[in-house]
Amino acid sequence: MPTDLTPAQALQRLRDGNDRFVQGADRTAQTDIARRDSLATGQSPIAAVLACADSRVAPELVFDEGLGEIFSVRNAGQIAEPVGIGSLEYAVAVLGAPVVLVLRHTSCGAVKAAAHGGELPAANIAAVVDAVAPSVQSASAGLADGAAVDPEAVGAAHLEATLKTLFDQSGLISDRVAAGTLALAGGTYDIATGQVEISTVVGA
Numbered sequence: 001m002p003t004d005l006t007p008a009q010a011l012q013r014l015r016d017g018n019d020r021f022v023q024g025a026d027r028t029a030q031t032d033i034a035r036r037d038s039l040a041t042g043q044s045p046i047a048a049v050l051a052c053a054d055s056r057v058a059p060e061l062v063f064d065e066g067l068g069e070i071f072s073v074r075n076a077g078q079i080a081e082p083v084g085i086g087s088l089e090y091a092v093a094v095l096g097a098p099v100v101l102v103l104r105h106t107s108c109g110a111v112k113a114a115a116h117g118g119e120l121p122a123a124n125i126a127a128v129v130d131a132v133a134p135s136v137q138s139a140s141a142g143l144a145d146g147a148a149v150d151p152e153a154v155g156a157a158h159l160e161a162t163l164k165t166l167f168d169q170s171g172l173i174s175d176r177v178a179a180g181t182l183a184l185a186g187g188t189y190d191i192a193t194g195q196v197e198i199s200t201v202v203g204a
């Protein structure tokens, strides 16, 4: 059975869990043997999260959620590419997740690499940087010649671009948002404070 939480209720639960994480409150996340046993025959996550692979941004930890609660799709720079979009669609269509959250974070290495340019330490990292590059362009618009672009402005632009990619490339996501049965949200995790600011929500 999928969760019976509405999109708005699921988002509130994520916000409440993050508040506990920020404050260092006792964790309520269920990760014990009983919880594991209860999930042996199925899962009903409350959210699908597309997050950066950064080791400091583990979604289950920053939202104080347990086993079976968050369907995580992660790569450097939380790039929305076909396999990832298909994975998110699986979480929504098959598992009934009522929220798709794109989670960026401050001081993201992928964003900095795209913003600063220069030689990359390995060839395939180019795929990450190239995916962020359009947001470097948009964040640089209006800057004086030679002025350095702010990586956080690039990260914010990249978050909005990623949400637009999901909305435009997934008919499932856009249809369910329109129907009010799915929230598509964007958030920024502050690696210093632990706070997730959910700045963009459609569909809830």
Ligand SMILES: [Zn+2]
Pocket: 052, 053, 054, 076, 077, 105, 107, 108, 109, 110, 111
């Ligand atoms: Zn990152």
